[in-house]
């Protein structure tokens with residue numbers, strides 16, 4: 001029985017250009033917002049992406065995810 005040569009040409013190289021932005025490395029502004037669920041005032045970060053700002057914050061009290069549409073800055 002002879003071993004068949006196996007080709008790995010179908011294996012694709014990793015796409016190094018496809019990089020998900022790391023939130024830890026983005027510049028940010030501090031803001032203070034109010035949770036729409038439990039009304040708790042808290043500090044939140046507005047991340048500065050390359051083309052847009054990211055307003056996403058998880059409430060420290062109830063865990064609710066506050067997105068841009070519900071972002072109510074108190075400053």
Ligand SMILES: [Zn+2]
Nearest residue numbers: 035038059062
């Ligand atoms: Zn909350």
